[in-house]
Amino acid sequence: MPVEPRLYLDHNATAPLRPEAMAAAVAAMQAGGNASSVHAEGRAARAAIERARAAVGRLAGASPGRVTFTSGATEAAATLLQPDWTAEGRPLHFARLIVSAVEHPCMLRGGRFAADRVSVLDVDADGIVRLDRLEALLAEGPGPALVAVQLANSETGVIQPIDAVARMVQAHGGILVCDAVQAAGRLPLASVPADCLMLSGHKIGGLAGAGAIVARDDCGPVPLLTGGGQERNRRAGTEALPAIAAFGAAAEAAVNDLQNIGALTGLRDWLRDALRTISPCLTVIGENADRLPNTLCVTLPGVAAETAVIAFDLEGVAVSAGSACSSGKVGASHVLKAMGMSDGAARGGLRISLGWSTQRADVERFIDVWQRVVARLGSGSGRAA
Known part of the structure; x- marks a missing residue:
């Protein structure tokens, strides 16, 4: 009897590698060359990086010159979250950092700001920052x-x-840094009014090892990594050509994904409705707020997310409990706790995230698996496990 292939519904952790991104990475590895070299191989490597830079710029709605490649979003965060910046050649110094309570851990840790210079911005029960x-x-x-x-x-x-948020920050003379990692390819970015955006290649179907900072104007932080003159002196170190080439190819594809957002939203909502039919006790986290078209975070009374993740894994399905960057740590989600949920409830958030490779048949299969798993866990009709 043939073994059914695994079903991957954890795109927010990392998206499956797109064929065009794999092809770009392989071509870059085969070509070789250092983009800082002046010989033919070096010029070819430089051309590949600049093609990728232009593609990432199109995804972000920015000119290529505003894109600085990093090793990923965590390095981008470490670069951006610091007191010393420049704007139009003039130095800027920030004595304090304000960071929302639901940020990724790499942002919540405050970068190079002293702990007593970091203020945490509360969110409401829907996970929306409190503007007051x-x-x-x-x-x-x-x-x-x-x-x-x-x-x-x-x-x-x-x-x-x-x-x-941007209007308020600008009115007070501040700078707004925006983590757009999960939004890339799922929301238009060109009109986002942040001063700097952060992006990550592997979240959109590229390789891990490449990310970007996209500046809207002539402003930016003092470089974190110094040495060579790579990335226009904004980030030293030989560029990771295969990862950057894959990032560029994935960015081109992600731009095209924006045309299919309605279909992805429809799949998510169909899945939500089907799960509610099976499990009337289901709670959809953030349901009263605008949400990404691919993401569904739910809880079931008495069911720990870690238990559910294991049960789904045994059924050949990959979903997750909270952020993959906190994997290996069995604990309550800091995001759900910030939204006012108890420790127990915050341990129950199960995330199903669709993406570029998800088909209707995948959602149908997941619904079938859900029915078996929740029956086994004893929460199919709202009974506590």
Whole structure:
């Protein structure tokens, strides 16, 4: 009897490698060359990086010159979250950082700001930042603040009111850094009014090992990595050509994905309705807020997410409990706790994230597996396990 292939519904952790990204990475590995060299191989490597830079710029709605490649979003965060910046050649210094309570851990840790210079911005029960609290924090001083608010949350898919946040930050003379990692290819980025965006290649179907900072204007942090003159002196170190080439190819594909967002939203909502029919006790986290079209975060009474993840894994299905970057740590989700959920409830968030490779048949299969798993866990009709 043939073995059924595994079903992957954990795109927010890492998207499956796109064929075009694999082809670009293989071509880069076969070509070789250092993009800083002046010989033919070096020029070819440089051309491949610049093609990728242009593609990432198109995804972000920015000119190629505004794109700085990094090793990933964590390095981008470490670069951006620091007190010393420049704007139009003039130095800027921020004495404090404001970061939302539902940010990725690499943002919540505050980068190079001292712990006592970091203020955490509360969210409401839907996971939306409290604008009244932001206004109060911005007005506190001393001086303008660097502010970090994500565009969309990796666990819940909740989308932040980034336009309103940007207006408030700009009115107080601050700089807004926006983690757009989960939003890339799922929301248009060109109109996002943040001063700097963060992106990650492997979240859109590229390889791990390449990310980017995209600056809207002539502003940016003092470089984290210094040495050579790579990336226009913004980030030293020989560029990871295969990963960057894959990032560029994935970015081109992600731009095209935006044309199919309606279909992806339809799949997510169909899945939600089917799960509710099977499990009337199901709670959809952030349901009253705008959410990413691919993300569904749910809880079932009495069922720990870690238990459910294992049960689905044994059925050949990959889903997740919270952020993959916190894997190996069995604990309550800091995102769900920030939304006011108890420790017990915050251990129950199960994330199903669709993506570029998800078909209707995949969702149908997951619904069948869900029915078996929840019956086994004793929560199919709302009974506590």
